[in-house]
Amino acid sequence: HLPGASSASDQKGRGGHMMWKGFVKLILTIFVALFGLTLFILPLAWIFIAAFQVKPGMGLGLEPLTLSNFYSILAERVDIPMSLINSLIIAGISTILTTVVGSLAAYGFSRSKFPHADALLFPILLFSTLPLAIIIVPIYSESLLFNIQDTMLAVILFMAALSTPFTIILLKGFVDEIPTDYEDAAMVDGASQVKAFFAIDLPLMKNGIFVVSLLSFAGAWGNFFLPLILIMSEEKLPAACKLFTLYSQYGGVDLGQVAAFAIIYAMPLLVIYFFLGKYLGTTVASGIKG
Numbered sequence: 001h002l003p004g005a006s007s008a009s010d011q012k013g014r015g016g017h018m019m020w021k022g023f024v025k026l027i028l029t030i031f032v033a034l035f036g037l038t039l040f041i042l043p044l045a046w047i048f049i050a051a052f053q054v055k056p057g058m059g060l061g062l063e064p065l066t067l068s069n070f071y072s073i074l075a076e077r078v079d080i081p082m083s084l085i086n087s088l089i090i091a092g093i094s095t096i097l098t099t100v101v102g103s104l105a106a107y108g109f110s111r112s113k114f115p116h117a118d119a120l121l122f123p124i125l126l127f128s129t130l131p132l133a134i135i136i137v138p139i140y141s142e143s144l145l146f147n148i149q150d151t152m153l154a155v156i157l158f159m160a161a162l163s164t165p166f167t168i169i170l171l172k173g174f175v176d177e178i179p180t181d182y183e184d185a186a187m188v189d190g191a192s193q194v195k196a197f198f199a200i201d202l203p204l205m206k207n208g209i210f211v212v213s214l215l216s217f218a219g220a221w222g223n224f225f226l227p228l229i230l231i232m233s234e235e236k237l238p239a240a241c242k243l244f245t246l247y248s249q250y251g252g253v254d255l256g257q258v259a260a261f262a263i264i265y266a267m268p269l270l271v272i273y274f275f276l277g278k279y280l281g282t283t284v285a286s287g288i289k290g
């Protein structure tokens with residue numbers, strides 16, 4: 001028995017094992033890619049193509065392209081552009097309220113000196129995880145109590161209230177990572193704690209604020225259930241509640257108009273993400289230096 005022959009046999013066995021492992025990895029990669037193509041890319045491609053076709057089918061057919069679907073949505077249906085404006089008002093104001101209140105509360109919880117402050121975060125986190133169907137009755141009762149039912153104000157306030165707990169939890173993690181030495185140095189120089197927060201902590205929280213703002217805006221923009229319950233007037237409904245008007249009472253639907261509406265409905269989120277991301281990329285570094 002030669003030692004060299006045993007070593008060569010072992011190397012050959014390891015080589016075969018590595019080849020088999022690489023083959024399995026390649027198969028899994030192809031499977032995941034095909035699964036992602038089927039589940040995500042093909043539906044998005046169908047929406048984009050169907051929006052520019054007169055009578056699209058369920059397949060990716062090649063028909064003459066047209067803008068008639070967008071014209072029907074934006075020009076012939078006056079209520080749909082108004083619903084988009086309503087969505088911008090509701091999502092924008094509720095996002096501002098959520099971000100302002102959540103930032104201040106997260107800073108308070110992070111820098112608080114009283115004991116068991118972290119224990120208070122548990123009921124806040126529990127409230128943020130409750131399904132909307134469970135608390136919709138108290139929400140509607142409160143809107144009646146304060147006489148704000150059938151108003152966008154009610155939707156704005158309750159959407160901000162529902163988004164704030166998660167915002168506090170998320171932003172507190174960002175504040176915890178900021179050393180208190182910066183604030184102590186600023187207060188030694190005569191700055192108040194409020195001024196130190198706006199001058200030091202807030203610029204360093206910009207990444208977190210961007211994340212919670214985008215999540216809050218996306219949640220308010222796509223919320224269907226809450227405005228449907230609180231708003232009765234059709235002219236006050238947001239765009240999320242207008243999609244069902246594209247369906248007839250017998251279940252018929254114009255697929256081209258639905259696809260065009262979907263593209264228009266997604267554009268604000270894409271635009272906000274692009275411009276805020278570009279803005280933060282140029283200002284976060286300067287905020288840290290300041």
